[in-house]
Amino acid sequence: MLKPVLLLMGVASAVLATPVFAQTLPYHADPDAREMLPSLTPVPAIRFLTTADFPPFNYRDESGELVGFNIDLAKRICVEVDVACTIQVWPWDQAATALSDNLGDALIAGLAMTPENGELFDFSSTYLALPGRFVTRAEDIEGFRPASLAGEPVAVRAGSAHAEFLDRYLPNVEAMPFDTESAALEAVKSGTVSAWFGDAMRASFWLNDNLACCGFAGDAYFRPHLFGEGLTIAMPAGHDPVRHSIDWALVRLKENGALDELYLRWFPVGFY
DSSP, X not given: OOOOOOOOOOOOOOEEOOTXXXXXXXXXXXXXXXXXXXXXXXXXXXXXXXXXXXXTTEEEOTTSOXXXXXXXXXXXXXXXXXXXXXXXXXXXXXXXXXXXXTSOSEEOSOOOOOHHHHTTEEEOOOSBOOOEEEEEEGGGTTTOOGGGGTTSEEEEETTOHHHHHHHHHOTTSEEEEESSHHHHHHHHHHTSSSEEEEEHHHHHHHHTTTTTTEEEEEEEEOOHHHHOOOBOOEEETTOHHHHHHHHHHHHHHHHTTHHHHHHHHHOSSOOO
């Protein structure tokens, strides 16, 4: 029996620079997608499944309420499609199995688009890309160029796709592997290394508490063959009416600014 693979991955997607906001905003949805009416097959309701262990996407706040980027997005999708919406919490190691058993219509919890999962599930278009980025000390951000890191120590998480990226595209840097992202970023803060390269979203969480010392430097890098396919919503294979409705809603939410609004709300330190 095939078992679902649960991983949170990145995606290749362009970024949208806009002068209206201080942050650079992403193309959350597929830029090639068109606003098409959802399937004529009626979708009376969407039963979303999620987890409660991954802030700021899906978690319980101090009052016990289920909140997060994914939770708000699920609610906005249901409003856009004009259907009833329920959101049910499952443990991380049971969520995909619950979806495959048809205990829900859609899983919004970071299920990876792997070949194994592709045999069990269909996926929506991407709603959030997760690029790779450099982090340096604040005084090194202005005028930063990756080429200037030749011969310099750069922290990466050991065995990660980002370490592979450095080895492939910047072989002249001195990659220094660390067991965790936080340990690698702390090495930037202490001055042990000149920069860090890795998952920009995870770095943004760390930067929330460390903006006095450090920040993103240079551009965001999108490599789908290395960093993965980004955040999507999974459905049981063959549930086309639900998938079409969700894809339609994602295009609409990008066009009307709702996705950008959610991004700015939940990610005060933007990672694009």
